[in-house]
Amino acid sequence: xxxxxxxxxxxxxxxxxxxxxxxxxxxxxxxxxxxxxxxxxxxxxxxxxxxxxxxxxxxxxxxxxxxxxxxxxxxxxxxxxxxxxxxxxxxxxxxxxxxxxxx
Amino acid sequence: xxxxxxxxxxxxxxxxxxxxxxxxxxxxxxxxxxxxxxxxxxxxxxxxxxxxxxxxxxxxxxxxxxxxxxxxxxxxxxxxxxxxxxxxxxxxxxxxxxxxxxxxxxxxxxxxxxxxxxxxxxxxxxxxxxxxxxxxxxxxxxxxxxxxxxxxxxxxxxxxxxxxxxxxxxx
Amino acid sequence: xxxxxxxxxxxxxxxxxxxxxxxxxxxxxxxxxxxxxxxxxxxxxxxxxxxxxxxxxxxxxxxxxxxxxxxxxxxxxxxxxxxxxxxxxxxxxxxxxxxxxxxxxxxxxxxxxxxxxxxxxxxxxxxxxxxxxxxxxxxxxxxxxxxxxxxxxxxxxxxxxxxxxxxxxxxxxxxxxxxxxxxxxxxxxxxxxxxxxxxxxxxxxxxxxxxxxxxxxxxxxxxxxxxxxxxxxxxxxxxxxxxxxxxxxxxxxxxxxxxxxxxxxxxxxxxxxxxxxxxxxxxxxxxxxxxxxxxxxxxxxxxxxxxxxxxxxxxxxxxxxxxxxxxxxxxxxxxxxxxxxxxxxxxxxxxxxxxxxxxxxxxxxxxxxxxxxxxxxxxxxxxxxxxxxxxxxxxxxxxxxxxxxxxxxxxxxxxxxxxxxxxxxxxxxxxxxxxxxxxxxxxxxxxxxxxxxxxxxxxxxxxxxxxxxxxxxxxxxxxxxxxxxxxxxxxxxxxxxxxxxxxxxxxxxxxxxxxxxxxxxxxxxxxxxxxxxxxxxxxxxxxxxxxxxxx
Numbered sequence: 001x002x003x004x005x006x007x008x009x010x011x012x013x014x015x016x017x018x019x020x021x022x023x024x025x026x027x028x029x030x031x032x033x034x035x036x037x038x039x040x041x042x043x044x045x046x047x048x049x050x051x052x053x054x055x056x057x058x059x060x061x062x063x064x065x066x067x068x069x070x071x072x073x074x075x076x077x078x079x080x081x082x083x084x085x086x087x088x089x090x091x092x093x094x095x096x097x098x099x100x101x102x103x
Numbered sequence: 104x105x106x107x108x109x110x111x112x113x114x115x116x117x118x119x120x121x122x123x124x125x126x127x128x129x130x131x132x133x134x135x136x137x138x139x140x141x142x143x144x145x146x147x148x149x150x151x152x153x154x155x156x157x158x159x160x161x162x163x164x165x166x167x168x169x170x171x172x173x174x175x176x177x178x179x180x181x182x183x184x185x186x187x188x189x190x191x192x193x194x195x196x197x198x199x200x201x202x203x204x205x206x207x208x209x210x211x212x213x214x215x216x217x218x219x220x221x222x223x224x225x226x227x228x229x230x231x232x233x234x235x236x237x238x239x240x241x242x243x244x245x246x247x248x249x250x251x252x253x254x255x256x257x258x259x260x261x262x263x264x265x266x267x268x269x270x271x272x273x274x
Numbered sequence: 275x276x277x278x279x280x281x282x283x284x285x286x287x288x289x290x291x292x293x294x295x296x297x298x299x300x301x302x303x304x305x306x307x308x309x310x311x312x313x314x315x316x317x318x319x320x321x322x323x324x325x326x327x328x329x330x331x332x333x334x335x336x337x338x339x340x341x342x343x344x345x346x347x348x349x350x351x352x353x354x355x356x357x358x359x360x361x362x363x364x365x366x367x368x369x370x371x372x373x374x375x376x377x378x379x380x381x382x383x384x385x386x387x388x389x390x391x392x393x394x395x396x397x398x399x400x401x402x403x404x405x406x407x408x409x410x411x412x413x414x415x416x417x418x419x420x421x422x423x424x425x426x427x428x429x430x431x432x433x434x435x436x437x438x439x440x441x442x443x444x445x446x447x448x449x450x451x452x453x454x455x456x457x458x459x460x461x462x463x464x465x466x467x468x469x470x471x472x473x474x475x476x477x478x479x480x481x482x483x484x485x486x487x488x489x490x491x492x493x494x495x496x497x498x499x500x501x502x503x504x505x506x507x508x509x510x511x512x513x514x515x516x517x518x519x520x521x522x523x524x525x526x527x528x529x530x531x532x533x534x535x536x537x538x539x540x541x542x543x544x545x546x547x548x549x550x551x552x553x554x555x556x557x558x559x560x561x562x563x564x565x566x567x568x569x570x571x572x573x574x575x576x577x578x579x580x581x582x583x584x585x586x587x588x589x590x591x592x593x594x595x596x597x598x599x600x601x602x603x604x605x606x607x608x609x610x611x612x613x614x615x616x617x618x619x620x621x622x623x624x625x626x627x628x629x630x631x632x633x634x635x636x637x638x639x640x641x642x643x644x645x646x647x648x649x650x651x652x653x654x655x656x657x658x659x660x661x662x663x664x665x666x667x668x669x670x671x672x673x674x675x676x677x678x679x680x681x682x683x684x685x686x687x688x689x690x691x692x693x694x695x696x697x698x699x700x701x702x703x704x705x706x707x708x709x710x711x712x713x714x715x716x717x718x719x720x721x722x723x724x725x726x727x728x729x730x731x732x733x734x735x736x737x738x739x740x741x742x743x744x745x746x747x748x749x750x751x752x753x754x755x756x757x758x759x760x761x762x763x764x765x766x767x768x769x770x771x772x773x774x775x776x777x778x779x780x781x782x783x784x785x786x787x788x789x790x791x792x793x794x795x796x797x798x799x800x801x802x803x804x805x806x807x808x809x810x811x812x813x814x815x816x817x818x819x820x821x822x823x824x825x
Contacts, residue, residue: 023301024371025325064303067321085752087691091323095692097620097702099354162513184312184395186435190512193432198547214296214313221431233304244292247285249425250501251552252432258552259281259425260559267562 009049009056013084014074016043017052017059018091019066027091028066030059036066040081040092045074105235107227108204110242112235115228117154117175127151133177140165147172156208159187163194170201175226180209189222196223197253216241221252275336275643276421277566278386285428286383289390293317294376301373316396316434318364318389319375323695328353328370329392330382334402334420334444335363335646339633342644344385346629352378357629359614359622361686361737362441363401363646364392368693396434397427397508400442403451404647407569408655410603414471416446416463418564419500422555426501433508437515438523440508441480444473448766453648455479455488455768456740458525459507461500472496477507477537478529479768481734486526487768489534491541497560499545502553506545510537570641570656575606579660591666593715597677599662608659610640612652612669613676613684617713620702621687622650631672639665649686649725651679681718682726682791683709686737690730690747691754697730699747699754699780704728707784712791721791724805727762740764742806743790744771745783754780760790760817761809774818778825786821793820 017030021038028036029043037043046052052071059069073084083089090096106115119133120126126134126149133154139146146153147169154175157166166176176195178188188207195201206226207219213234219227220242229235249259257265278286296313299305305313318329330345337345345365349357352374353367360366370378379389391398400420407415423442427433433440445452446463454460460476472494479488495503507525516522529537585591600609612632615621624632632652636644639661640654647653657665669675678684685708688694690701705728712718727741731748738744744759755777762771778786791805797816798808809817 020321020325022307023373025321027324063306064301067307086754087323090692094324095702096700097692097706099356183309184435185517186395186433187513187517189432189435190509212309214292218429218431218434245285245288245429247281247288249285249428250430259285260562262281263279263562264558 009053009071011047011049011052011071012073014045014047014076015052015071015084016040016045016074016081017055017069018043018072018088019059019069022065022067025067030055030069034058036062040074040083043074043081045076045081046071105229105232106206107229107235107238108225110239112238117152119156131174133175136161136166139169143169154204154206157191159185159191163191163199166195167199170195170199170203173203175204175206176201177206177208177228178224180207180211180215183210183212183215189218192219192222192224193252213237213241217245221248221254221256223253275338275568276333276417276563277568279566282425283383283386286386286388286390287380289317289388289429290376290379290383293379297372297376312394312435314372315394316391317375317379318392319372320393321695322368322693323691324693325369326372326375327693328367328375328378328389329360330365330367330387330389331392331399332363332365332387332646333424334400334406334417335404335648336406336417337644337646338385339636339642339644341385341387342629342633342636344382344387346626346633348378348381349626349629351381355627356623356625358620358689359624359646359650359652361648361650361688361735362399363404363648364399365646366689368689390428393439394434395436395438395440397430397436397440397442400424400427400444401452401457401648402444403447404645404653405451405600405609405655406446407567408602408604408607408609409447410601411447412603413446413463413465415564415567416444416452416461418560418567419461419463419473419497420444421563421567422501422560423504426504426553430508433512436508436512437517438520438525440511440525450764450766450768451647453737453740453764453768455766456481456485456737456764457488459504460488466494470496473500475503475507478526478534480524480526481737481739482524483521483732484527484530485734485739485770486530487770489529491534491538498555499549501555502549502551503541503545505548505553506541509544510540514540568641568643570643572604572607572656573658575658575660577605577659579606579658581660581663585663588663590670591663594666594670594675594677595662597681597719598675598679599657602656606659608657608662610654610657610662610665611647611679612654612674613679614651614674615678615684615709616673616676617683617709618706619673619709621685621705624652628672628674631668632674635665635668649684651684677715678709678718680723680725681712682721682724683712683718685709685726685728686741687728688730688735690728690736694730696733697747698732698749699730699756701728701730701736701745701747704745704756704780704783708787711784711788720801721795722802722804724791725764726787737764738762739770740768741771742809743787745787748777750777756780756783758783758786758790758821760814761806763806772814774814775822782825786825789821790817793817 032044131152152174208228320327443457444461456479462474476488645653687705691697729736729738740762759771
């Protein structure tokens with residue numbers, strides 16, 4: 001299995017690095033301050049492949065804090081950062097169906 | 104990488120010799136399978152013991168004729184997730200009655216020590232110092248074993264039978 | 275159910291201690307994720323889209339009421355108040371924290387529940403017929419043998435790092451409710467001409483990217499030889515299964531590449547070396563395991579008690595009784611299927627409240643026992659027929675009496691893109707919409723038995739290949755599309771479904787299914803010709819025409 005760093009990195013637009021927090025699996029985003037946040041708005045945005053590679057590399061190095069970092073697309077509209085595909089939308093806002101009980 | 108034998112970190116007398124390197128005059132050597140099989144007699148004539156590193160993607164059958172004269176057979180875990188050496192180990196011990204040192208090499212980690220012991224390994228070229236130091240502690244993790252291997256431990260099924268018999272015998 | 279003794283409990287507790295230590299070492303950095311991942315998988319701990327997911331084993335689908343209550347407790351205490359029953363008779367929790375897992379496991383261990391080997395490249399939960407032990411005409415209870423296999427495969431030192439996952443299923447009935455033909459090893463318990471009990475052994479079944487129906491490797495293996503024969507199969511697989519490509523690593527690929535005859539020869543050669551060794555199962559050992567299974571002291575009861583006669587006027591009760599109540603081997607008793615497929619609900623989910631209430635009902639009406647089926651429904655296996663009206667009233671209040679078992683709205687679906695990091699597309703909302711389209715029970719009964727299976731990706735956890743209608747989520751240009759197959763089946767006549775045409779978008783799926791059903795109603799030879807038989811008779815073409823005429 002190729003490490004994410006060895007895989008070819010292609011950016012088609014503004015992107016971020018996201019992962020899951022080791023202790024509880026929560027969705028987290030890599031910030032420009034070399035840490036993680038659960039808020040998408042605080043994610044560092046990269047626009048070129050080598051920027052993305054660098055951000056990913058430092059994220060992967062934090063093996064203790066985060067599991068499985070990868071690069072994900074975002075959309076920028078009205079200055080707000082939004083998830084760039086359905087999968088990231090679901091990771092941010094939760095399941096699209098009603099849960100059997102209120103969480 | 105520390106060698107664990109007899110439950111503790113031990114000095115390793117064996118030196119692994121690269122395929123194209125000359126053999127030393129004396130001393131214990133570990134060589135790869137192909138080199139050994141190329142001329143087994145020359146190895147076994149030396150003063151000093153011989154160990155063979157057997158690849159995990161080759162049947163052990165070709166090694167069997169030489170087992171009695173080998174001091175060490177080393178089986179390989181290229182990744183700890185590659186479990187072929189467990190089968191090789193059991194075959195060597197249980198089918199071919201190999202009695203020499205059976206050494207685990209490669210990515211040998213703490214959480215597989217119990218499995219390895221049960222499969223017949225008695226020496227471990229452990230990747231991490233901390234894991235080697237924790238060996239004695241780690242092997243005490245389990246006291247119940249469901250299935251028989253060559254390690255002589257009684258299985259749960261048979262322990263129940265024993266308990267049943269001793270109950271009915273009024274012991 | 276099987277009563278754990280101190281020996282079994284000790285093992286589960288030792289496992290929990292080991293995992294607690296592994297979590298500690300992961301959180302301190304002593305173990306990297308690369309080293310930890312396989313260890314957590316071997317304890318059923320996945321990482322999904324939003325959170326960790328914890329898959330707990332329910333061996334051969336049998337639970338005591340005490341165990342069900344403890345599953346409810348875990349849902350409440352460590353998760354978001356519900357659990358999901360899977361196509362392998364396990365339960366999954368979707369929101370669990372790694373730091374809480376050792377405690378959750380310890381709580382489960384207290385009642386003999388564990389999560390060993392519910393994931394990872396090892397031998398998984400041995401599944402069986404959810405009617406085992408109570409189905410009429412069964413040769414003997416297959417769960418005895420499932421338990422022997424469970425113990426044999428648990429923490430097996432030689433087979434804990436196989437090329438890939440390995441799944442067993444066992445049935446003892448002519449009608450296969452355990453889907454043995456789509457398992458790595460499928461076992462059919464039967465008696466040979468000499469009256470001896472043994473197994474037809476099938477190997478190499480499985481779905482996913484390259485689906486295969488299992489092939490018979492040996493028509494009869496005596497009970498005494500079961501474990502040694504399985505060991506021979508596993509050893510051949512461990513040594514020769516591919517490890518260079520995860521998509522070619524299952525035993526089905528090895529069997530396909532060698533051919534079944536050559537594969538059988540390899541296994542036979544290995545088996546002959548060990549057949550009379552330590553794995554022989556003598557009668558005493560089998561009887562000891564059998565003695566630990568609980569069987570109720572059934573009363574002598576009439577088939578048609580007064581309570582049932584009186585309740586017959588209640589149309590709603592009758593609709594449920596005719597749909598969800600099945601014949602039991604013991605006169606006066608019934609097997610009751612509990613539908614977890616309410617209209618508009620996610621298939622296979624149960625809340626903690628429902629689980630607790632069902633545990634109480636099991637105590638009152640089913641000798642404290644519950645079953646889990648691979649179709650993601652539950653069952654109460656020992657209900658006296660005179661208790662059916664009272665039971666129904668209670669189930670109805672809990673939302674557990676939807677009379678749609680085996681019908682079009684009794685859908686099997688994987689969690690899909692709402693939960694799963696492997697998925698291409700969502701499956702649950704598709705299932706929900708379909709239950710709404712087919713909510714009318716008269717219509718559903720008119721259609722008859724029809725199994726819809728939905729998978730959110732090619733890993734096929736929803737078993738779409740063997741659905742009468744199979745729906746597979748794929749990704750096309752960042753949008754959710756679905757391939758539709760028809761004519762699959764998972765039982766003793768197992769076969770893979772056939773694609774009807776190009777993938778359709780998310781919004782069209784429910785319409786397409788309605789079109790397929792309409793085509794079936796128009797084309798069936800008579801009302802009792804099942805959908806799957808109409809497809810067999812006519813092929814895919816008439817359905818393809820209907821669906822793609824306007825698309």
